[in-house]
Amino acid sequence: MLTNKEKEYLKLAVNLAEEALNKGDQPFGSVLVSDKGEVLFKDHNRISSGDNTKHPELHIAQWASVNLSDEERKASVVYTSGEHCPMCATAHAINGLGKIVYATSSEQFREWQKEFGIEAGRVKPLRITDIAEDIEVIGPVKEFEDRVKKLHREYYRK
Ligand SMILES: [Zn+2]
Numbered sequence: 001m002l003t004n005k006e007k008e009y010l011k012l013a014v015n016l017a018e019e020a021l022n023k024g025d026q027p028f029g030s031v032l033v034s035d036k037g038e039v040l041f042k043d044h045n046r047i048s049s050g051d052n053t054k055h056p057e058l059h060i061a062q063w064a065s066v067n068l069s070d071e072e073r074k075a076s077v078v079y080t081s082g083e084h085c086p087m088c089a090t091a092h093a094i095n096g097l098g099k100i101v102y103a104t105s106s107e108q109f110r111e112w113q114k115e116f117g118i119e120a121g122r123v124k125p126l127r128i129t130d131i132a133e134d135i136e137v138i139g140p141v142k143e144f145e146d147r148v149k150k151l152h153r154e155y156y157r158k
Helices: 004-022 056-067 070-075 086-094 106-115 142-157
Strands: 029-033 039-044 077-082 099-104
Touching: 004 029, 004 039, 004 077, 004 099, 004 142, 029 056, 039 056, 056 070, 056 077, 056 086, 077 142, 099 142, 106 142
Parallel strands: 077 099
Antiparallel strands: 029 039, 029 077
C-alpha cells in the first residue's frame, strides 16, 4: 500500500504525462524525490523534438549524476507514470538511483498498444527488474490505470 504522500508524487508524475501530451509528446512523466520528501527534479517525455531517447527517466538519471552524491541518489525515489523502459532502467541502475514507484507497467502499455493497433517497438518490453534485480520497485497502482491509459489512447489518436 502506498501512503497518501506517495500517491501525491505519482499524481504529479501523471500530471506531467498529461502536460507532455498537450505539447505533442508521448504521455510519460517522472519525478525524483529525496528521502526527505523534497521534489528534486521532474520532467516529461520530449520526443517530439525528433530524439526518441528523450525520456524523463533517462533525464532524471543524468541530472542525478551531476547534482546528487552517491548516498543521495541511492536514497531518492523515482515516481513515474509508466514503468522504465530498458534504456532508462539501465541508466537508473548505472547511476546508482534507488527505489522506483510506477503507476502503470510496461506490460500494460504493450497491451494497450495492441488494443490501439500500434505495432511493437524494436526494444523488448522488459521489466525494470529484468535489467537490475536489486532495484526496489512498486507498481502498477490500480487507481491510476484508467487515467494513464486514456492519455496514451489520445496520443495515438492524434
Ligand atoms: Zn525510457
